[in-house]
Amino acid sequence: MIKSLLRALLNIILYPFKLIFRFIIGFLKRLKFSIALKISASYLAIYVIIIMIVAAATSVGYLVYEFDKFNSEVIINDAEEIAETFPKFSQNIVSRVKSFEIYDDNLNEVYPLNSGKGYADSIIVVIEKLIYDREYIYSTNFYNDNVEYYLNISYDAQEMINNSVRISIMVMISGAIGLLIFLPIVSGISYKMIGPIKKMTDTTKTITVNNINTRLDIKGAQDELKELSQTFNEMMDRIEAGYKTQQQFVSDASHELRTPIAVIKGYVNMLDRWGKNDRAVLEESITAIKNETDNMQDLIEKLLFIARSDKGTLLYTKEDFKICSILNEIEKETKMIDTKHELYFKFYEDASLYADKKRIKQVLRILVDNAIKFTPPGGYIMVSGFIQDDYYVIKVEDTGIGIEKKDLEKIFERLYRAEQSRSKEIGGHGLGLSIAKIIVLGHKGKIKVKSSVGKGSEFSVMLPYL
Ligand code: ADP
Numbered sequence: 001m002i003k004s005l006l007r008a009l010l011n012i013i014l015y016p017f018k019l020i021f022r023f024i025i026g027f028l029k030r031l032k033f034s035i036a037l038k039i040s041a042s043y044l045a046i047y048v049i050i051i052m053i054v055a056a057a058t059s060v061g062y063l064v065y066e067f068d069k070f071n072s073e074v075i076i077n078d079a080e081e082i083a084e085t086f087p088k089f090s091q092n093i094v095s096r097v098k099s100f101e102i103y104d105d106n107l108n109e110v111y112p113l114n115s116g117k118g119y120a121d122s123i124i125v126v127i128e129k130l131i132y133d134r135e136y137i138y139s140t141n142f143y144n145d146n147v148e149y150y151l152n153i154s155y156d157a158q159e160m161i162n163n164s165v166r167i168s169i170m171v172m173i174s175g176a177i178g179l180l181i182f183l184p185i186v187s188g189i190s191y192k193m194i195g196p197i198k199k200m201t202d203t204t205k206t207i208t209v210n211n212i213n214t215r216l217d218i219k220g221a222q223d224e225l226k227e228l229s230q231t232f233n234e235m236m237d238r239i240e241a242g243y244k245t246q247q248q249f250v251s252d253a254s255h256e257l258r259t260p261i262a263v264i265k266g267y268v269n270m271l272d273r274w275g276k277n278d279r280a281v282l283e284e285s286i287t288a289i290k291n292e293t294d295n296m297q298d299l300i301e302k303l304l305f306i307a308r309s310d311k312g313t314l315l316y317t318k319e320d321f322k323i324c325s326i327l328n329e330i331e332k333e334t335k336m337i338d339t340k341h342e343l344y345f346k347f348y349e350d351a352s353l354y355a356d357k358k359r360i361k362q363v364l365r366i367l368v369d370n371a372i373k374f375t376p377p378g379g380y381i382m383v384s385g386f387i388q389d390d391y392y393v394i395k396v397e398d399t400g401i402g403i404e405k406k407d408l409e410k411i412f413e414r415l416y417r418a419e420q421s422r423s424k425e426i427g428g429h430g431l432g433l434s435i436a437k438i439i440v441l442g443h444k445g446k447i448k449v450k451s452s453v454g455k456g457s458e459f460s461v462m463l464p465y466l
Pocket of ligand 1: 366370371374398400401402403411412416417418419427428429430431432433434457
């Protein structure tokens with residue numbers, strides 16, 4: 001009973017200390033993390049410095065004003081009286097001033113002969129005397145019997161100094177009262193200014209792939225913060241678009257792989273049921289499975305190429321070579337594999353390239369194979385090479401089915417195939433041109449297309465040459 005009473009009493013006594021402790025911890029935490037508090041603290045520090053400067057300036061100004069008034073109202077008269085009555089002085093003046101000394105023109109003391117004080121001839125001496133001895137010294141000169149004398153008159157300045165200190169204390173008290181009003185206003189304004197940042201942080205923390213379309217609220221934010229939110233939102237737009245493209249790509253690629261697997265599965269089932277003893281079914285199945293696995297391997301290799309490019313691990317083995325060496329190879333190979341079209345090859349100029357020979361050849365193969373694929377038998381296909389400005393241009397023209405305008409900008413996208421080419425007979429995965437584009441851009445080149453439906457297409461690859 002007594003123990004718990006004592007504990008309660010102790011708690012009551014310690015409560016204010018606990019509160020103070022909690023306040024200090026909270027304050028330190030805020031000081032570390034809150035920009036608003038830092039801004040408020042900076043403003044307050046500036047305010048305190050200004051108040052101190054004002055207090056010091058006011059008291060110095062007061063002293064200067066008082067001494068100036070004292071000079072003109074009292075000291076000049078006293079100095080005149082001393083000069084006129086020199087070397088004898090009235091009791092009146094002796095009692096009015098704290099002390100006075102007179103020096104001849106060699107600054108030897110002539111009155112009171114043994115004061116030991118030197119002639120106070122500079123403002124520094126006057127200020128020193130004022131600060132350390134609370135004494136105000138006035139210096140002047142006068143003539144007596146045509147001899148020049150120098151005079152120092154000292155007055156007790158304690159009263160004036162006390163007044164000036166009182167004035168500066170008053171200014172500081174007013175400043176402190178102002179601070180009490182200023183403090184909540186400044187911290188309120190700072191917190192209001194910084195408020196949107198907290199909101200932005202909270203929103204940003206909640207963004208994951210599941211709500212990747214979340215954006216920061218840009219209404220009502222301050223100007224710079226609005227800009228920051230806008231930039232953040234734009235960045236999120238790009239990330240979201242990239243993420244969606246990636247998702248689409250994965251889904252399309254899976255789709256592409258599903259067809260050959262389904263075909264293979266179909267043939268395997270057929271073999272399982274009747275094919276073991278039926279030679280015709282066996283052969284048909286083996287051919288189909290071979291075709292489909294080739295198809296799958298081709299697709300997977302293309303997908304891997306694109307994935308490597310995305311990851312930035314795609315390496316080019318660059319070397320110096322003559323472009324016509326590749327063009328001639330392409331000519332020879334094409335003439336061998338394609339006998340259904342009228343083929344023309346015209347290389348007007350040769351040039352040296354510093355590039356990955358195998359990859360550049362891959363680009364040309366993609367373009368020539370497409371021209372063959374999309375041109376009906378009997379059509380023309382022309383491959384030409386020439387120099388134009390800083391580039392070596394390779395043009396692949398055909399008189400094939402052409403590409404619709406709406407498809408033109410999409411054909412370089414991954415797995416995209418224009419509608420009229422999506423038939424099984426034509427084949428292809430819609431990856432050739434994206435790979436060609438990756439390679440050409442990887443060589444600081446350009447790839448362009450012109451086409452009109454039913455008339456034909458013209459692909460140009462422009463590569464910088466040496
Ligand atoms: P694919 O493997 O399907 O040929 P590409 O990326 O090489 O994939 O081409 C994408 C699409 O661009 C093709 O499916 C086709 O619709 C169109 N295309 C490409 N080259 C030609 C061409 N020479 N003539 C007509 N259409 C073409």
